[in-house]
Structure formats: structure tokens, C-alpha cells
Amino acid sequence: MRTKVLPPLMEEQQSRRMLRAVAQSDGKTINVLRRAALSRAQGHGTYHALRQVGVLHKEHSRETPPKPRANGKKRKEERRYTVQAKIKFTHPFHRFWYTFVVPHAKEIEAGEYGRFFEELEVSLDRFVSFTFEELSNALIKRAFESGDPVAEEGTYWDRHNEFDLLAKTRSDRMIIGECKWKGHKVCKSLVSKLKSKCERSGLKPDYYALFSRSGFSKELQSCNDPTILCFELGDFEKLLA
Known part of the structure; x- marks a missing residue:
């Protein structure tokens, strides 16, 4: 079986930041980009590189947009709201990896597992949910x-x-x-x-x-x-x- 070649972006810091942000947030695109400190352009490129290798995918909103008013203007509360897709991991293992392992990677490599297990105990139920x-x-x-x-x-x-x-x-x-x-x-x-x-x-x-x-x-x-x-x-x- 051929192994997929990961694009260069996978090795960059912004790619890792996006993966951590997806693991930590509700997945809505704007929240992921904020948490990862990425611009729209950076986020778009990073997401598509990670989607290409099968790590991430998007679940699009099924919300029905509000009907326009007679004068064509949006209501005040509608002006501040944008329908957002959610960015999700394609495989649950990747969410586990970027939730629990990556934050403590250096400690784990050094044989120190204390903080990893502490985080696992505190956050496992949220992960499993x-x-x-x-x-x-x-x-x-x-x-x-x-x-x-x-x-x-x-x-x-x-x-x-x-x-x-x-x-x-x-x-x-x-x-x-x-x-x-x-x-x-x-x-x-x-x-x-x-x-x-x-x-x-x-x-x-x-x-x-x-x-x-x-x-x-x-x-x-x-x-x-x-x-x-x-x-x-x-x-x-x-x-x-």
C-alpha cells in the first residue's frame, strides 16, 4: 500500500497550531482560526493541505438563512452573525493525539508522563463525549x-x-x-x-x-x-x- 506524502505545510508551525485549535475548540471555522492565531488566508491554505492528506474535513452548517426583509436590509442581530462550517478530524485518533499527546510531547520523549496522565484524567470524559x-x-x-x-x-x-x-x-x-x-x-x-x-x-x-x-x-x-x-x-x- 502506498504511503501518502505529506505536503511541506504539515511540518510548519501554523499547521500544528491549527490541529491543536481543532482539538481544543468547538470546531467552528472562525474560532479555530482565532485560537490558532491564523489569518483567513493562512487558515484556508493550512486547512486545504491537511484535508488533502485526510487529516481534517469540514461539516457544513444546515441552518436555513433568514428570509430577507422587504427593504433588503438585515436585522441588527443578523449583521453580526455569520453561518460557520465546523472543521473536524477525519479520524478520532488524531483528535486524541492533538488533545493529549502533542502538548506534552517533550515530556513524554523524556520519559516523564505525569502531566500527560493528569490531563487525561481531567479531560477524558470531554474527549469521549x-x-x-x-x-x-x-x-x-x-x-x-x-x-x-x-x-x-x-x-x-x-x-x-x-x-x-x-x-x-x-x-x-x-x-x-x-x-x-x-x-x-x-x-x-x-x-x-x-x-x-x-x-x-x-x-x-x-x-x-x-x-x-x-x-x-x-x-x-x-x-x-x-x-x-x-x-x-x-x-x-x-x-x-
């Missing part, structure tokens, strides 16, 4: 594949809110999802919060999908609402089949 979201997207596809397959998936963000999951099926049914990688059970109040967020963002989902590491409250488990879908850790075993 991103992977949990990605697996939740895969699980919702599996859940709907036999009846009404998912045709569109991913996270969703707009000027008001961010959602861990927004999927649409072939028949245009919408699924909004929330992923909780926490040490306590998810309660029904989360559904109320999710519905409020949807209303503010103008979304009208057919289903609310909840994914929980620690399970669900008795109230939520006994809920007979067919629009609420609950997935526990055991359900993720289906992805291994």
Missing part, C-alpha cells in the same frame, strides 16, 4: 434502516442553539438527539429543554432521541410517548453486529 455523539449518529441510522432509512445526519447548529444530532429520513421525518456522557441518569426534564431549544430554532422534529451513558430515570423509562426514543450503552452493541 465527542466520540459518543458520532456513535449516536451511527446508532440512529441503524435504528431506522429497515423502515425509513436516514438520508441526512450529523450535528446541527444555528444562531440560537447547538444539537448533538439532527437526522432526516427518506420520508422527511426529523430526529433531534441529545447525547449525555455523564455519571447520572437522564431525566424527563431534558426532553422539555430539548423541545424549548427546538422551538427557539424553529425546528419541528418527529422524534426526540436521547442517548445516555448512565441510563434513564424511572419516569422516562415508563413514558409511553412514541416520539421519545431512549438509547442506553447496551444498545450500542448493535453497531458491532
Whole structure:
């Protein structure tokens, strides 16, 4: 198998700064560039070099732009807002590497692992939560594949809110999802919060999908609402089949 040759930019400081920024930020393009201290031109070139070798990719926003006013002018709050794509690692390993290993590379090379393990203990749950979201997207596809397959998936963000999951099926049914990688059970109040967020963002989902590491409250488990879908850790075993 041929090994990809990395472009010279991979060895430059601005490339490393971008990779660290993607690991540390929410991934929105403008936030990545700010954290990496890169201009638009530098950021554009650096991103495309890293995309070329398969390290980074972009997830584009699915937000519907606001309808223009009769006079053609934007509202005050709209003038300060720009729809942003998110820059993401193509493989989870790269996010792990630039989150935990690169910041302590010199210490690790010297055989000193103390600070690496300290950071790992503090930030591992946050790191795993991103992977949990990605697996939740895969699980919702599996859940709907036999009846009404998912045709569109991913996270969703707009000027008001961010959602861990927004999927649409072939028949245009919408699924909004929330992923909780926490040490306590998810309660029904989360559904109320999710519905409020949807209303503010103008979304009208057919289903609310909840994914929980620690399970669900008795109230939520006994809920007979067919629009609420609950997935526990055991359900993720289906992805291994």
C-alpha cells in the first residue's frame, strides 16, 4: 500500500497550531482560526493541505438563512452573525493525539508522563463525549434502516442553539438527539429543554432521541410517548453486529 506524502505545510508551525485549535475548540471555522492565531488566508491554505492528506474535513452548517426583509436590509442581530462550517478530524485518533499527546510531547520523549496522565484524567470524559455523539449518529441510522432509512445526519447548529444530532429520513421525518456522557441518569426534564431549544430554532422534529451513558430515570423509562426514543450503552452493541 502506498504511503501518502505529506505536503511541506504539515511540518510548519501554523499547521500544528491549527490541529491543536481543532482539538481544543468547538470546531467552528472562525474560532479555530482565532485560537490558532491564523489569518483567513493562512487558515484556508493550512486547512486545504491537511484535508488533502485526510487529516481534517469540514461539516457544513444546515441552518436555513433568514428570509430577507422587504427593504433588503438585515436585522441588527443578523449583521453580526455569520453561518460557520465546523472543521473536524477525519479520524478520532488524531483528535486524541492533538488533545493529549502533542502538548506534552517533550515530556513524554523524556520519559516523564505525569502531566500527560493528569490531563487525561481531567479531560477524558470531554474527549469521549465527542466520540459518543458520532456513535449516536451511527446508532440512529441503524435504528431506522429497515423502515425509513436516514438520508441526512450529523450535528446541527444555528444562531440560537447547538444539537448533538439532527437526522432526516427518506420520508422527511426529523430526529433531534441529545447525547449525555455523564455519571447520572437522564431525566424527563431534558426532553422539555430539548423541545424549548427546538422551538427557539424553529425546528419541528418527529422524534426526540436521547442517548445516555448512565441510563434513564424511572419516569422516562415508563413514558409511553412514541416520539421519545431512549438509547442506553447496551444498545450500542448493535453497531458491532
